[in-house]
Amino acid sequence: MSATRSPKVSERVAPKASEPGPPKKKKHDDDDGPGFSQLFNAWLEAHRSSMADSLRRLGKQPIGSFFTCLVMAVALSLPMGLSLLLSNVERLGGSWQRAAQISLYLQLDASSSEGQGLVAQIKEMPGVAEAEYISRDQALNEFQQQSGLGEALKELPENPLPGVVLVTPQEVDKAALEALRTRLAELPKVQQAQLDLVWVERLAAILKLGDRFVFGLTVLLVVALLLVIGNTIRLHIENRRTEIEVIKLVGGTDSYVRRPFLYMGALYGFGAGILSWGVLAFGLDWLNEAVVRLAGLYGSNFSLAGVPVADGLSLLLGAVLLGYIGAWIAVARHLRELAPR
Amino acid sequence: MIRFEQVGKRYPNGHVGLHELSFRVRRGEFLFVTGHSGAGKSTLLRLLLAMERPTTGKLLLAGQDLGQISTAQIPFLRRQIGVVFQNHQLLFDRTVFNNVALPLQILGLSKAEVTKRVDSALERVALSDKAELYPGDLSTGQQQRVGIARAIVHRPALLLADEPTGNLDPRLAAEIMGVFEDINRLGTSVLIASHDLALIARMRHRMLTLQRGRLIGDGEAGV
Numbered sequence: 001m002s003a004t005r006s007p008k009v010s011e012r013v014a015p016k017a018s019e020p021g022p023p024k025k026k027k028h029d030d031d032d033g034p035g036f037s038q039l040f041n042a043w044l045e046a047h048r049s050s051m052a053d054s055l056r057r058l059g060k061q062p063i064g065s066f067f068t069c070l071v072m073a074v075a076l077s078l079p080m081g082l083s084l085l086l087s088n089v090e091r092l093g094g095s096w097q098r099a100a101q102i103s104l105y106l107q108l109d110a111s112s113s114e115g116q117g118l119v120a121q122i123k124e125m126p127g128v129a130e131a132e133y134i135s136r137d138q139a140l141n142e143f144q145q146q147s148g149l150g151e152a153l154k155e156l157p158e159n160p161l162p163g164v165v166l167v168t169p170q171e172v173d174k175a176a177l178e179a180l181r182t183r184l185a186e187l188p189k190v191q192q193a194q195l196d197l198v199w200v201e202r203l204a205a206i207l208k209l210g211d212r213f214v215f216g217l218t219v220l221l222v223v224a225l226l227l228v229i230g231n232t233i234r235l236h237i238e239n240r241r242t243e244i245e246v247i248k249l250v251g252g253t254d255s256y257v258r259r260p261f262l263y264m265g266a267l268y269g270f271g272a273g274i275l276s277w278g279v280l281a282f283g284l285d286w287l288n289e290a291v292v293r294l295a296g297l298y299g300s301n302f303s304l305a306g307v308p309v310a311d312g313l314s315l316l317l318g319a320v321l322l323g324y325i326g327a328w329i330a331v332a333r334h335l336r337e338l339a340p341r
Numbered sequence: 342m343i344r345f346e347q348v349g350k351r352y353p354n355g356h357v358g359l360h361e362l363s364f365r366v367r368r369g370e371f372l373f374v375t376g377h378s379g380a381g382k383s384t385l386l387r388l389l390l391a392m393e394r395p396t397t398g399k400l401l402l403a404g405q406d407l408g409q410i411s412t413a414q415i416p417f418l419r420r421q422i423g424v425v426f427q428n429h430q431l432l433f434d435r436t437v438f439n440n441v442a443l444p445l446q447i448l449g450l451s452k453a454e455v456t457k458r459v460d461s462a463l464e465r466v467a468l469s470d471k472a473e474l475y476p477g478d479l480s481t482g483q484q485q486r487v488g489i490a491r492a493i494v495h496r497p498a499l500l501l502a503d504e505p506t507g508n509l510d511p512r513l514a515a516e517i518m519g520v521f522e523d524i525n526r527l528g529t530s531v532l533i534a535s536h537d538l539a540l541i542a543r544m545r546h547r548m549l550t551l552q553r554g555r556l557i558g559d560g561e562a563g564v
Contacts, residue, residue, distance in 0.1 A: 041451055042449045042450055042451045042452075043449060045451070045452055046446065046449060049446070242430070242432070243432050245430075246430050246432060246443070247443065247447065248416070248419075249390065249419065249424055249430070250419065250420075250424070250443055250444040250447060250491070250495075251416045251417065251419040251420035251444060251447050251448070251495075252416060252447045253413075253416045253447075254416075256416075256447055
C-alpha cells in the first residue's frame with residue numbers, strides 16, 4: 001500500500017445496516033434519465049474524444065505515422081500525377097474539334113462572295129461549331145511564305161490554289177464526322193471535302209490507352225493503399241487488444257470499439273492526401289520550368305497547369321475515404337477475434 | 342435476478358465445465374460461489390457475462406435467456422452488470438478517473454454526468470484523491486478498488502467478482518469485502534467467486550459450493 005492510502009473504506013461509505021435480513025434497495029439521488037440534447041451532446045463528445053484520442057496516438061509515433069502517410073501519398077500521387085499529365089497533353093494537342101477539322105476545297109471559279117455565302121450557309125448546318133473562309137489570294141500568300149517558293153510562284157500565269165472553307169465540327173464522332181463530310185461535299189461550288197480521320201483516331205487511341213493505364217494503375221494502387229492502411233490498423237488493434245477486451249466486457253458495442261480506428265484510418269488518409277497534394281504541386285512546378293523552356297524553342301507559350309483546387313480537394317476526400325474504408329475492413333476482419341477472454 | 346435451470350456447459354474438447362446446475366439468486370442478494378480450482382466458478386461467471394453460452398438447460402438473467410441472446414444484445418446485457426477481476430484489468434495508459442469513466446462513456450452520458458458519477462464512485466472506494474494518477478502509481482489494493490469503482494459506476498443491477506481478493510493480504514481483503522457489502526446495501530446483487538473460505542466464513546452470506554462443475558452445497562457461510 002502507498003503511504004497516501006485513504007482512510008478505511010467501510011468508514012467512508014454509508015453506515016452498515018443495523019439489522020440482518022434481505023437488503024432493501026435504496027434509490028439513487030440522481031436517477032433521472034438524460035434528455036435528448038444531453039444525449040446528442042454526449043454523442044458529439046464521444047466522437048470528439050475518439051478523434052482527439054486517435055490524433056494523440058498518431059502524435060505519439062510521429063515518425064511511424066509520417067512514413068505510413070508518405071507511403072499512402074506515393075500510392076495516391078502516381079495515378080493522380082499521370083492523370084494530370086494526360087490532361088496537360090490533351091491541352092497541348094489542342095482541342096478535339098481542331099484536330100477533326102474538315103477542309104472544303106472550292107472550285108476554281110468560286111468567287112470570294114460565294115465563299116463567304118457558303119460559310120454563312122455552313123454555319124447554319126447542324127453539327128457545325130465554326131466555319132472559316134480562306135480566299136485563293138490568302139491561300140497563295142500563305143503558301144508563298146511557308147513553302148519558300150515565293151519567286152517561282154510569282155512566275156505562274158494564274159493562282160493555281162482554290163479557296164478553302166475550314167469547318168470545325170461540334171462533336172468528335174467518327175460516324176457523325178463522316179456524315180457531315182458527305183453533306184458538305186454535296187454543297188454547290190465544293191470541289192472536294194477532306195477529313196483527316198486517321199490523325200483523330202490515333203490521338204483518341206493514344207489518350208484512351210493513357211486513360212486505361214491510369215485507371216488500371218489507380219485500381220492497383222487503391223488495393224495497395226487499402227492493404228497498407230489495413231495492416232497499420234491491424235497493428236494498432238493488436239496493441240490495444242486488452243483495452244478492447246475491457247471495453248467489450250463493460251458493455252462497449254462493436255461500433256464503439258470500431259470508432260477510434262475509423263478516425264485513425266481517416267486521419268492517415270487526410271495526412272496522405274495533404275502530402276500527395278503537396279508532392280504533385282511541387283512536382284508539376286518543378287517539371288514546368290523544363291516544359292516552358294522546351295515549348296519556347298517551338299515558339300509556343302505552353303506551360304503545365306498545376307493541381308486544380310477541385311482536383312486537390314477530390315484527392316483529399318478520396319484519401320480520407322480510402323483510409324476510412326481500409327480501417328473499416330481491418331476492424332471488421334479482426335473484431336470477431338477480439339472477444340473478451 | 343438469476344435463474345440457473347439444469348444448466349450445463351460442455352466444451353468442444355469434451356471437458357464438462359458445469360453439470361446440470363440449478364439455483365436462483367434474488368434481487369439484492371449477496372452470494373459467494375466457492376470451490377477448488379477447476380470447480381466451475383469461472384465458467385459460471387463467464388456464462389453470466391455471456392462470454393460463453395450454456396450447452397444445456399436454461400440460464401435467465403433479469404428475465405433474459407442467455408442461451409438465446411443475440412450477439413448484438415450482449416453489450417446491452419453487460420451494461421447491467423459490473424465485473425471485478427482478480428487481475429483488475431485496468432488500462433494503464435489512462436488515469437484512474439478515465440478508467441472508472443469508461444462504462445459511462447460507453448453509455449454516452451454527458452461530461453458533467455460522467456464527472457459526477459465517477460467522483461461519487463471514487464469516493465465510495467476512498468480513492469477521490471487518486472483520480473488523476475495512473476494505475477501504475479497505485480498499490481495492488483488501490484488498483485483493485487479502482488476496478489470496483491469501474492464496476493459500480495454505472496449502477497449495475499448485478500456485480501460479479503472473480504477472486505477479487507486473490508492477490509491481497511487479509512486486512513486489504515476484508516476491506517475490499519466491506520466495499521462489496523456497502524454496494525450490496527444500495528440494492529445491487531453481488532456474486533463473488535472466491536476460494537478464500539476463511540474470509541467467506543466471516544461474512545455470513547449465502548454460499549454455493551461447486552465441485553467438478555456440480556453444485557454440492559447451498560447455504561449460509563460459516564454455519
